[in-house]
Amino acid sequence: MSRTRRVNCIIPPHLLDKLLDSEHTGVRKAALDTMLTTARLRGERGLRASFVGAASAGNGRRTVFDCQQGRLLPTATLAQSEDGAASTDESVRRAFDGLGTTRDFYRTVLQRNSVDDRGMRLDGYVHFDVKFNNAFWDGRQMVFGDGDGTLFTDFTRSLDVIAHELTHAVTEFTAGLAYHGQSGALNESMSDVFGSVVKQWSLNQSAEVADWLIGAEVFTPEIDADALRSMKAPGHAYDNELFGKDPQPDHMSHFAHLPDNERGDFGGVHINSGIPNKAxxxxxxxxGGSSWGAPALIWYESLKASSIDTQFQGFADTTHQKAEELYGAGSNEQLAVLAAWQEVGIQVSGVPAGVARDLGRAGRNGAPGRTAGQDTGGAARDDGLTALNRQIDALASQVASLSKAMTAMQREHVTRG
Incomplete structure (x- = not known):
């Protein structure tokens, strides 16, 4: 199967584009250098992609290398491995720990053996280039820039960024979602979802308590911004003169139709991901409870059941189906999925629009969902089933009326005959 693979970077092109208009020479230069280096890496990506399937197995063994501000990964020096002593370099230790936490999450929670489910080694490279404002997964390894120190900090500081990038590998080895348009936005969203879930798992935070921010540690304290993206409130992660306003939509009515090229973010993959993120x-x-329980399992199983060109509608339908397979028809989990997609403007195929309306309204009003330990049924399930039963009764009545009409027509035909 042919798959579109790219260097997956945490900083979207529209942010770097904005920085090129900065009045600060250093900011413009750092942005331009980052864009040029990223373009060069994309040019090399095709060669790397041919070796993806040959990545050596090693039970998820971690190795971190120090690029020492160089751009050539083969010349980087070994900084920390599973068998060696902990490095004195904070960036090395953070990268090593972040790779391990993400690996342990997938192994412990989702029973996945590293990103490829075959024990693929996890290699990380720190101190890449000079003032490189990005972090990326290139199909074989994770690479971290130090940031320019003015706008962006060391990218190893953010666990959800590390988990985000490694999840691109998980997606590549499962659905292989093509990196453009809606499938590309789903690709980015899957990385945001599991980036946030890994962070919440590591902190033992409930869904209600978590901040749902992606890359909150990426900006320097001087920058007036919460994070790169907000899953809770897409479009509200930042709003300042330097970066402009966060362009992410949280509803299909605001879907951004952008060119399918690098300047257009390949159809807005980092922008339209706000819609499935919010879902x-x-x-x-x-x-309610932990995001790494039912929600993560439903999304993970749906990812595995998806294909290279899966669109928002198809993914929504799959999550509904997986929720039923895992937790039962009409379960609180399935109704939560229905209400979530309804809230972002996507109605699951084949489901009457009235189902989950009450649950969706509760979400709009900020009412909390079920907390850990509560019955998975409750009012949400009752309301949804009541609506569904009403629809079934109405259909049954229509069928009965049609049956009577057909019987009458047959009798009339016999009489006339």
């Missing part, structure tokens, strides 16, 4: 946030908070 996952709503699902998790409507269910």
């Amino acid at each position: 996952f946030y709503l699902t998790a908070t409507n269910i």
Whole structure:
């Protein structure tokens, strides 16, 4: 199967584009250098992609290398491995620990053996280039820039960024979602989802308590911004003169139709990901408790059941189906999924629009979902089933009327005959 693979970077092109208009020479230069280096890496990506399937197995063994501000990964020096002593370099230790936490999450929670489910080694490279404002997964390894110190900090500081990038590998080895348009936005969203879930798991935070921010540690204290993205409130992660306003939509009515090229973010993959991001946030908070329980399992199983060209509608339908398979028809989990997609403007195929309306309204009003330990039924399930039963009764009545009409027509035909 042919798959579109790219260097997956945490900083979207539209942010770097904005920085090129800065009045500060240093900011413009750092942005330009980052864009040029990223373009060069994309040019090399095709060669790397041919070796993806040959990545050596090693039970998820971690190795971190120090690029020492160089750009050539083969010349980087070994900094920390599973068998060696802990490095004195904070960036090395953070990268090593972040790789381990993400690996342990997938192994412990989702029973996945490293990103490829075959024990693929996890290699990380720190101190890449000079003032490189990005972090990326290139198909074989994770690479971290130090940031320019003015706008961006060392990218190893953010666990959800590390988990985000490694999840691109998980997606590549499962659905292989093509990196453009809606499938690309789903690709980015899957990385945001599990980036946030890994962080919440590591902190033992409930869905209600979590901040749902992606890359909150990436900006320097001088920058007036919460994070790169907000899953709870897409479009509200930042709003300042330097970066402009966060362009992410949280509803299909605001879907951004952008060119399918680098300047257009390949159809807005980092922008339109706000829609499925919000759907996952709503699902998790409507269910209540930990996001790494039912919500993560539903999304993970749906990812594995998806294909290279899966669109928003198809993914929504799959999450509904997986929720039923895992937790039962009409379960609180399934109704939470229905209400979440409804809230972002996507109605699950084949489901009457009235189902989950009450649950969706509760989400809009900020009412909390079920907390850990509560019955998975409750009012949400009752309301949804009541609506569904009404629809079934109405259909049954229509069928009965049609049956009577057909019987009458047959009798009349016999009489005339």
